[in-house]
Amino acid sequence: MSTEQEQSAVAETASPPAPGRSALLPAGVRWRSAGILIPFVALFVALSIGSAPFFSTTNLLNIVDQQASTLVIAVAGTFVLISGGIDLSVGATYGLASVVFAELAASGWDPAFAILGAVVAGALVGVVNGVVSTVFRINSLIATLAMSFVVAGLASLVTSGNLVLISNQGASQISTAQFLGVNMSTWVMLAVVVALGFLLARTTYGRYVYAAGGNAEAARFAGVRVNLVRVIAFSLSGAAAALGGVLDSARVLSGNSTNNTTLTFTVVAGIVVGGTSILGGEGAVWRTVVGVLLIALIGNGYGLLSLNPLYEQITLGAIMILAVGVDAWSRQVRG
Amino acid sequence: MGRLEPNDRSSTSAPLVELRDVSKRFGGVHALAGISLEIPAGTVHALVGENGAGKSTLAKIIAGAIPHDSGELLVDGRPVTLRSPREGLELGIAMMAQELLVVPHLGVAQNVFLGVEPRRAGWVDRRALRVRYRELAARAGFSLDADRQVAGLRVAEQQQVEIMRALARDARMIVMDEPSQALAGADVERLHAIIRSLAAQGRTVLLVSHFLREVLELADTITVMRDGHIVRSAPATAEDESSLIQAMLGRPLTAAYPPKPRVAPDAAVALRVRGLVARGVDDVSFDLREGEILGLAGLVGAGRSELARAIFGADRRQAGSVELAGESLRPAGPLASLRNGLAMVPESRRELGLLYSRSAVENVSLSSLRGHSRLGVVDRRSERRAAGELLSRVALTRAGGESIVGTLSGGNQQKVLFARMLMCKPRVLIADEPTRGVDVGAKRAIYDLLVGLAAEGTAILLISSEVEEILGLAERVLVMRRGGIAAELVGEAVSESAILAAAFSEPAVRQAA
Numbered sequence A: 001m002s003t004e005q006e007q008s009a010v011a012e013t014a015s016p017p018a019p020g021r022s023a024l025l026p027a028g029v030r031w032r033s034a035g036i037l038i039p040f041v042a043l044f045v046a047l048s049i050g051s052a053p054f055f056s057t058t059n060l061l062n063i064v065d066q067q068a069s070t071l072v073i074a075v076a077g078t079f080v081l082i083s084g085g086i087d088l089s090v091g092a093t094y095g096l097a098s099v100v101f102a103e104l105a106a107s108g109w110d111p112a113f114a115i116l117g118a119v120v121a122g123a124l125v126g127v128v129n130g131v132v133s134t135v136f137r138i139n140s141l142i143a144t145l146a147m148s149f150v151v152a153g154l155a156s157l158v159t160s161g162n163l164v165l166i167s168n169q170g171a172s173q174i175s176t177a178q179f180l181g182v183n184m185s186t187w188v189m190l191a192v193v194v195a196l197g198f199l200l201a202r203t204t205y206g207r208y209v210y211a212a213g214g215n216a217e218a219a220r221f222a223g224v225r226v227n228l229v230r231v232i233a234f235s236l237s238g239a240a241a242a243l244g245g246v247l248d249s250a251r252v253l254s255g256n257s258t259n260n261t262t263l264t265f266t267v268v269a270g271i272v273v274g275g276t277s278i279l280g281g282e283g284a285v286w287r288t289v290v291g292v293l294l295i296a297l298i299g300n301g302y303g304l305l306s307l308n309p310l311y312e313q314i315t316l317g318a319i320m321i322l323a324v325g326v327d328a329w330s331r332q333v334r335g
Numbered sequence B: 001m002g003r004l005e006p007n008d009r010s011s012t013s014a015p016l017v018e019l020r021d022v023s024k025r026f027g028g029v030h031a032l033a034g035i036s037l038e039i040p041a042g043t044v045h046a047l048v049g050e051n052g053a054g055k056s057t058l059a060k061i062i063a064g065a066i067p068h069d070s071g072e073l074l075v076d077g078r079p080v081t082l083r084s085p086r087e088g089l090e091l092g093i094a095m096m097a098q099e100l101l102v103v104p105h106l107g108v109a110q111n112v113f114l115g116v117e118p119r120r121a122g123w124v125d126r127r128a129l130r131v132r133y134r135e136l137a138a139r140a141g142f143s144l145d146a147d148r149q150v151a152g153l154r155v156a157e158q159q160q161v162e163i164m165r166a167l168a169r170d171a172r173m174i175v176m177d178e179p180s181q182a183l184a185g186a187d188v189e190r191l192h193a194i195i196r197s198l199a200a201q202g203r204t205v206l207l208v209s210h211f212l213r214e215v216l217e218l219a220d221t222i223t224v225m226r227d228g229h230i231v232r233s234a235p236a237t238a239e240d241e242s243s244l245i246q247a248m249l250g251r252p253l254t255a256a257y258p259p260k261p262r263v264a265p266d267a268a269v270a271l272r273v274r275g276l277v278a279r280g281v282d283d284v285s286f287d288l289r290e291g292e293i294l295g296l297a298g299l300v301g302a303g304r305s306e307l308a309r310a311i312f313g314a315d316r317r318q319a320g321s322v323e324l325a326g327e328s329l330r331p332a333g334p335l336a337s338l339r340n341g342l343a344m345v346p347e348s349r350r351e352l353g354l355l356y357s358r359s360a361v362e363n364v365s366l367s368s369l370r371g372h373s374r375l376g377v378v379d380r381r382s383e384r385r386a387a388g389e390l391l392s393r394v395a396l397t398r399a400g401g402e403s404i405v406g407t408l409s410g411g412n413q414q415k416v417l418f419a420r421m422l423m424c425k426p427r428v429l430i431a432d433e434p435t436r437g438v439d440v441g442a443k444r445a446i447y448d449l450l451v452g453l454a455a456e457g458t459a460i461l462l463i464s465s466e467v468e469e470i471l472g473l474a475e476r477v478l479v480m481r482r483g484g485i486a487a488e489l490v491g492e493a494v495s496e497s498a499i500l501a502a503a504f505s506e507p508a509v510r511q512a513a
Ligand SMILES: Nc1ncnc2c1ncn2[C@@H]1O[C@H](COP(=O)(O)OP(=O)(O)OP(=O)(O)O)[C@@H](O)[C@H]1O
Pocket: A333, A334, A335, B026, B027, B029, B030, B031, B049, B050, B051, B052, B053, B054, B055, B056, B057, B058, B406, B407, B408, B409, B410, B411, B412, B437, B439
């Protein structure tokens, strides 16, 4: 007879008096996770004060536009890192897409279809990366590194190692046309950032990405198709690398098959500096945007203040180690 | 009741460890609010309290694993600042953590003497290592082989490695955070014997536990904590189970278990397992009916969790069939199981359960996101409402929903895992140690939920190392041994002795039941 009473007693004491607990804890967590904004804002303010030409619409838009392809690639690469992998083939895919786009445009395809062809090629590279690293269980670091040689080789085969010139002037529209005084490449980048930001933060797929990287076995037990989630992440990364290649080759009206390893490095650096965990399970699109722009600001600052560019490399390396160190430290503190 | 003889300690000397007004905050959470406590040398001191009361936090501070914010920590009467577990060890305080910290690919002896190996000319002297290990093991009364790889040891054996590691450094005090949580049967008895012998040698033990009987049996002094405060600290002789529960929860708990559910005699078979063979499972067949709670008992290593995994589809089935409501499950896999109404609370919340860097709400909804999304977009309001409601049903406050799971206390993490399963609204549930690390009050809440599910027709396969839990909830019990079913006990035949007899039985007596 007393069962009901007991049950209600259980329900009542279910909420022990803990004033302010919930309100404060997440706030504290959020504050710490926003830490990357501090160096970014500090550098921005310092450059604005230290260099007159820095804080001008032209210079700022210029920085963003120069970073358009890097941002597109890094934002998609964020999915790969969060899901527990890494994609080192983006530089090669970028080159492949650039020649595919140039060849298709040169052979008279409508630019829109040439873009589509290049992006599909990139996505296919991503699918292969994903399948090799999940189904065949080859560490994605190695799998994508190997893939980058294959892809770069393919790209050189297509062009015999030459630059492919695009005579079709219309093809440059995708990068250099202006809308509201802003380059098309910047608009494309913004659209990709917003779309992928939404995908990661608001959709079921985004949740599965975090789950796959946070604890793959737990995700599997919870009914997440971890392999599929990762293959999709890799194909997003491949498609984005291709789009980046298209944006840049349209800008210069030529396709170049070289494996752009500097780009690969900058992309990974941007993601990690933003605070996305190299170990997977944590991160965000906005972080990658801040990380890439922070690196760009450093480069821009060295230029404007005409400092020795050698120090730029050293600064970048130091920041990367710092970012990874902070990530490891915060994991340890949390236990 | 087996009181220990406190070793000769002079009444004049200072307590081994003393805390004065110690506080600790994590963000906005006041995990410890002004704790003052003395732990004299040579005693067994127990900490009990609800999930999230601050027991682990206090234990870690004493062992130097985390720093305190304010107040004083004194060892031998001298104020100290411990910045790492190593500094704790230097003062003679070792910790046996909830997550054991052994090095998996090294041998037992190497683990025990890690960092303090006997050396000759800079090299580890392997022979001396083995000799010293044998001495130490004999002194501690353990019989682990010096060269066995730690990775292959059972939890109980890994704990022995940790205890020997503490002894090898001549620790005066060993802090144990829920050491019996992952143990069963004989291993628990052995652990108790170890704790007694440590105390008999004059060492001090700080024991955190949710098993009140264990605490009453072993401890000299019991400290009850609640919301970061000490409710009271009293000799174990002055306490009993109900006085401890009253102090922990602030209310009495009249019965540990709700009445068992009645299974309708004509209830349909919800889960039918036939001739199942998988890793660690050898030819298992049984039926589970709607509304029934079927207990699955057996020793650690008998194959209970392996059976659970094979039914759920997490491990490949080599032979046999699993049918849900008369339909064979194909293709097998966790996703297929969940879609067909078969859910599981896995045995290990850390390895198989939770995403430690995501919020409680996200962890709860992970398996049911499709029900809380439209066109692939998560409806966060409906998600939060549903998850919050379930979290309060498992006695974790609605407010805790936004907390990152890794920052919740161990027992509260377990509740999150249970809530995830509830959200799947399963027709068949496999619950593998569902109350591991959960406090007495919340245990009762989980039992009520299990019985409630059964009353609504859910078929439940309950795995537990606590025989009492199985006796309290299940009308019918399967006892496993060496991957097979050793006995089936029903109604009156279900008793602790019958379960143990079957668990230890030789396969020849198999047809008992
Ligand atoms: N690293 C951390 N970050 C934030 N909060 C934490 C952290 N560690 C513990 N807490 C909080 O401190 C409080 C006390 O936690 P603690 O782990 O000491 O509880 P406990 O008494 O050991 O509980 P249980 O019986 O469930 O193990 C809880 O509210 C918990 O959420």
